[in-house]
Amino acid sequence: MKIPTIVNNVRSAVLKRSQRFSFYTLHFQREGNPRFWEILSADSHRQGVLLFDVNSKSFILTRKFRPALLSRQEGVPCEELNPEGVELSTDGCITTELFTCVTQSSENTDPIVSQVKRELGCDLDEEQLKKVSSLRMWGENYHLFYASTDFSFSNLPPYVHLVPLQNLDNFIEQSDILSSDLTLALEWWKWNKSSDYS
Numbered sequence: 001m002k003i004p005t006i007v008n009n010v011r012s013a014v015l016k017r018s019q020r021f022s023f024y025t026l027h028f029q030r031e032g033n034p035r036f037w038e039i040l041s042a043d044s045h046r047q048g049v050l051l052f053d054v055n056s057k058s059f060i061l062t063r064k065f066r067p068a069l070l071s072r073q074e075g076v077p078c079e080e081l082n083p084e085g086v087e088l089s090t091d092g093c094i095t096t097e098l099f100t101c102v103t104q105s106s107e108n109t110d111p112i113v114s115q116v117k118r119e120l121g122c123d124l125d126e127e128q129l130k131k132v133s134s135l136r137m138w139g140e141n142y143h144l145f146y147a148s149t150d151f152s153f154s155n156l157p158p159y160v161h162l163v164p165l166q167n168l169d170n171f172i173e174q175s176d177i178l179s180s181d182l183t184l185a186l187e188w189w190k191w192n193k194s195s196d197y198s
Helices: 067-072 110-120 165-174 180-192
Strands: 008-017 021-030 033-042 045-053 058-065 094-097 099-103 130-137 140-149 160-164
Touching: 045 110, 045 180, 058 099, 058 165, 058 180, 094 180, 099 110, 130 180, 140 180, 160 165, 165 180
Parallel strands: 045 140
Antiparallel strands: 008 021, 021 033, 045 058, 045 099, 058 094, 058 160, 130 140
C-alpha cells in the first residue's frame, strides 16, 4: 500500500472527554475517498512494574480479561443484524501483564506501590523500585519500573501468574498475546539482570 504524502479535509470530532481521557475521531480524505481514525488521547501517566521474586526465582505477573480481544474472533455479528449478539469463548482474551496503574504524576510512585499491595498483598518499599525507562505508549506517558522482592507468598490470588526464570524464553516464544510493556520489560531484564541469577 502506498504511503500518502498529502491528505485532505482533515478534521476531528470529539466523541467523549473525561478527566483523564479524550476519545475523538479524525476525519480526512485520501485519494478522494473519505477515511477516519479513532483516537484515544490520555493526559495522564501510566506506571508499570516488573516484579521478580528472588526466593522462587520467578517473575510475578497478573492475568486480565480484555473484552476488546473478542473482536479478533470470527463470528462477531453487527449489532444491526443481530442485536442479541452471540456467545463466544474467552479463549485468547486473557492476557498476561505487568502490574500497572494510572497516575497524574511521573515522579510519585505511591500509586504503583498501592496497586501491588491491593492486588498482591505485597508491601513494596519505594526504594526497591528501579526506574527502567519512560516512553510514549498507547497515547500515554508510560513509566516502567523493576523491583525484586523476597516477600513470602501464600494463597496467591487466582489471577496472579508466576513465570519461573528457567521458563522465561519458552514463555516469551509461546505466549500468543504479550503486552508491549511486558515484552520490553522482560527483554530489558534479560540484558541487564540475568547475569545476577545465572
